Amino acid sequence: MKIQKPRCNRRTVVAKSRLFTxxxxxxxxxxxxxxxxxxxxxxxxxxxxxxxxxxxNTLLLVKEYAAGTDAYELGFPKGLIDKDEESxxxxxxxxxxxxxLAAKTLHFLRSLTLAPGYFGAxxxxxxxxxxYPSQLEGDEPxxxxxxxxxxxxIDGLLNRSDFTExxxxxxxxxxxxxxxxxxxxxxxxxxx
Numbered sequence: 001m002k003i004q005k006p007r008c009n010r011r012t013v014v015a016k017s018r019l020f021t022x023x024x025x026x027x028x029x030x031x032x033x034x035x036x037x038x039x040x041x042x043x044x045x046x047x048x049x050x051x052x053x054x055x056x057n058t059l060l061l062v063k064e065y066a067a068g069t070d071a072y073e074l075g076f077p078k079g080l081i082d083k084d085e086e087s088x089x090x091x092x093x094x095x096x097x098x099x100x101l102a103a104k105t106l107h108f109l110r111s112l113t114l115a116p117g118y119f120g121a122x123x124x125x126x127x128x129x130x131x132y133p134s135q136l137e138g139d140e141p142x143x144x145x146x147x148x149x150x151x152x153x154i155d156g157l158l159n160r161s162d163f164t165e166x167x168x169x170x171x172x173x174x175x176x177x178x179x180x181x182x183x184x185x186x187x188x189x190x191x192x
Contacts, residue, residue: 004030019043042121048091049078049167051109051175052099052128053151059175060131062098063145063162074147074160075168078123091126097138099146104130109174112167125171127178151179 006027015022021041028034052060059076066073079094081087088106096102107127114121149157154176157163 038118040119044080045083046081047078047121047123048081048087048094048126049076049123049171050091050095050126050128051076051171052095052101052131054131057151059149059151060099061147061149063147072162073165074162075165076171087124088126091128093136095128096134096136098144100133100135101131102134103128104132109178112170123167125174127175
């Protein structure tokens with residue numbers, strides 16, 4: 001049996017901010033069920049999360065204030081994609097703004113949704129290698145702490161109480177799988 005997408009009978013904007021639009025959707029499902037859903041649409045062109053890896057297989061993360069948890073959280077650099085900008089270009093720009101490095105080699109790993117039941121945002125996960133110094137001015141309100149983490153200690157990173165962001169955790173596993181696939185016979189837990 002082929003499932004049909006529900007028909008939207010009415011879409012109403014409930015609230016709008018600089019970053020998000022909240023919509024209420026009156027939906028009719030193929031079996032006759034009616035439901036009202038709310039969803040958040042992002043008002044930008046998408047986002048990128050960058051996994052910078054140094055030549056000695058060290059991951060570079062940033063520690064920054066997260067308003068949602070009201071705490072300093074550790075995660076990979078990330079940011080919005082500007083209008084008329086490709087995700088790889090955005091990744092290299094954000095890397096320069098947040099870490100002070102640029103990458104000669106960028107690999108698109110995967111596009112992720114964040115909470116597709118109610119949030120319509122996508123995030124492109126990018127692996128950055130062959131890093132070199134290059135600084136661009138960013139929009140962060142305070143300097144970000146750069147944290148170096150050896151790739152062979154992924155378990156230690158996962159056990160940190162400040163490394164909880166699902167996007168960064170998912171990106172870490174995507175990175176590990178990329179290294180397994182592209183460095184035949186190399187275990188990312190023991191990369192040196």
